[in-house]
Amino acid sequence: MPLRTVFQALTPGGERNLADTLRGERTGGILLLAGAVIGLILANGPTSEWFEELKYTYLGVGELQLTVEHWAADGLLAIFFFVVGLELTREIQVGELRRMRTAIVPMVGAVGGMAVPALIYVAINASAGNGDLSGWAIPTATDIAFAIAVLGLVAPNLPLSVRAFLLTLAVVDDLLAIIVIAVFYSDGVTFTWLALSILGVALFAVLVRTPAMKSRWLSVVLIPLAFASWFAMYEAGVHATIAGVLLGLVVPARASKGDTDDGHDSVAERLEHRWRPISAGVAVPIFALFTAGVTIEGGLIADAVSDPVVWGVMLGLVLGKPIGITMATWLLVRFSHASLADGVKWRDIGAVSFLAGIGFTVSLLIGSLAFGEESERTNEVVLAVLVASLVAAILGAIALRVTGAKDATQPSGQAATPSE
Template structure:
């Protein structure tokens, strides 16, 4: 098998993509606190790009506003597939992970606000930081620690993490957007309408355009134009990625072997896992500990830690249990509430989107350092705690499977 297909196949693995993300964060942390820290700072702040549409950006901004759009496109595309063909197609089956996601958004934000409103010198503006669970990071932990767990648990986590990432994107669009440019936003909307028409249009004109121009040449420049206009509008550019992902066509037509959604997934997921997320982590997780003397005294630190480690667990498990208790929604028969508790702990990994919201909430200084440090600490603690819980649940499910297999073998042998 050639090297490139092997590499792309590996990058689609949850364990490999999550390991790259974690590795990039560790490198960033070590680099920012090494004798070469000045090189890290200089590289992060080095600016390039055209001035038109405000695209003369630093390396850090290109990673957050540019490369991260690929990740959010994959998230939006995956959500579209779930809405059309997956768990989210059936409202009763989708209810628990969706409500769990909403609980995992609202409760951590409330916890952060409670800590920062009550504490002297609190900074409640960062209430969106503990809202989102990192999909790649969380799936990597689940893949390593939960190999014996039932497949529906991965589906539950994937649905939950996708929904709460979309919630976080909506919050970014409305709560962390300032100085809107109506013209650029209107042109971006026109671009999205054209994107959707080219994807789904059944008329002859749309079909002729799709037949005459290769997909990468048709949608690539259009996607870049939409991204640039959204960036220029004042709305965070990652919104463009989610919007385009949700507009993807998920059905194959006219002799197509695969749908555009499937082809985009195959092409862009390795780029997202192998380039976009690690590069973003490399330039977002470089927290200098030399300036973190007031870390434990900061209300931002405690708000993020409590939001991710306590708020996520309480929100995910509590919302799921209440929904199952008082509505017609029910837990998958293969799962137990202890499994959902493990997902609640795992939800405290709020890495990628949390770091992004931290940068939007605090322009710099001690509060940003405290927020990023707390995100890294909480994500590490949640990874270790969830690995213990999910590992125990994996052994439990393995014992159940062994007993069931022994029972089937006994019945086949005629034993009672």
């Protein structure tokens, strides 16, 4: 989908400027927050009935009829996951994840940051009479766009190694969350459709490596093929966004001879450059608009306060994330030969681990999968994720403000030790 298709009324220069702006991390986080706020306003103002009707309006072609809300979660969010897949393949092939020595610390931190929130959620709900264990994965996710946006807003002078730690942590977190969605939150799998989806992804992988990739006409083939793979994944009973991730993962991230195009050295880099503005400027804000747009009434708040699911989600994100990340990282460094990257200090680990509690996009998605889009408990989960993400962002911002000035005065090449 060329940018001109999305931003049709713009001049070429205006289109380039807008696309560059949407690629900025701060812009993506602001638009994500704006989408959620607008959704809450529409769902709780005089437009509430109209907004409710819009959410459950069916759109589609032939037998593929989904509600607008469903299209936002399964359709548009697949674009977001495609960009995540491109980030993952770049990190695996040419980035931090290609070297186990540098990747192991944030990788283990990500595992701890998922395990402890899940354990907190399970402990709270297992001990409560009205608990529900099906939402255990809701507090395990980290929203890359939101977390990096907050980091850039409140602590732009932190060493690049600290930003790289959070980015790698979030990327691994997303990979694990994708696996969780595929394994635990997919309906009964129809293997014929699944095989067709994988076949489409394989064909996509072949075509995207052809020299003709630079030709515009190939998009006419790749976009319908990607949609066909998405549709087959949906029909297979696996959450359709998984197709987006797989399509991103099969794109080559290493530059081939003569592959440089418009300053981008690989196909993955070019595709990420093209699709990130659509993901950040259209797909994710619309998803946030419809998913976060719940009607907040006194009854909902009262039910949420007494619901162990809500407390499991909130405590898992706000406390479980920083505890899990910091503890797992410390244990690894303490009992192995692993070490923190140059410029990363323990106070930085503690500060950025709070930002990992910003679950938002993926947490909201898992919540809708765990309890159903029209469930009252899903509305409570939305409220819990919004509050917890806001609290995590505030705590992270405060911690980064406190540590940022100290980190900025340290030489970038100074190594950290466990005693710091």
